[in-house]
Amino acid sequence: MNRDQLLEEAKIARERAYVPYSKFKVGAALLTEEGKVYHGCNIENAAYSMCNCAERTALFKAYSEGDTKYTAIAVVADTKRPVPPCGACRQVISELCSPEMKVYLTNLQGAVEELTVAELLPGAFSPEDLT
Numbered sequence: 001m002n003r004d005q006l007l008e009e010a011k012i013a014r015e016r017a018y019v020p021y022s023k024f025k026v027g028a029a030l031l032t033e034e035g036k037v038y039h040g041c042n043i044e045n046a047a048y049s050m051c052n053c054a055e056r057t058a059l060f061k062a063y064s065e066g067d068t069k070y071t072a073i074a075v076v077a078d079t080k081r082p083v084p085p086c087g088a089c090r091q092v093i094s095e096l097c098s099p100e101m102k103v104y105l106t107n108l109q110g111a112v113e114e115l116t117v118a119e120l121l122p123g124a125f126s127p128e129d130l131t
């Protein structure tokens with residue numbers, strides 16, 4: 001599975017978004033070390049603060065199934081620039097993924113930004129800080 005294939009998977013995931021409030025669909029595709037792809041979409045709620053982002057949907061699905069090692073995540077939305085993950089997702093990604101893992105951000109126009117987890121959230125609060 002290469003970068004562009006993972007971006008296509010994220011677009012498929014985006015179509016399943018449940019977004020009656022924002023109408024803003026986001027998709028994510030998380031690639032495991034074993035080559036499996038987990039899809040995630042944003043899922044909103046009438047109690048707005050309960051909305052879950054696409055990135056965290058994908059990660060929580062994978063982690064809860066026992067798939068805990070990943071090589072890349074792709075995220076897509078209909079934005080002018082490649083969609084920037086929110087702060088909450090950056091924090092969760094930084095804890096559950098390795099600092100070197102690839103993050104591919106894109107939009108429907110095909111602009112792509114490629115970075116690492118470490119670059120996504122420099123100076124992240126981490127489990128080390130609890131000790």
Ligand SMILES: O=c1ccn([C@H]2C[C@H](O)[C@@H](CO)O2)c(=O)[nH]1
Nearest residue numbers: 022024026042053054084085086
């Ligand atoms: O990277 C992002 C940014 C936003 N959202 C969702 C949250 C909410 O459902 C909607 C508008 O913020 O988009 C994501 O899923 N991922």
Ligand SMILES: [Zn+2]
Nearest residue numbers: 053085086089
């Ligand atoms: Zn988010």
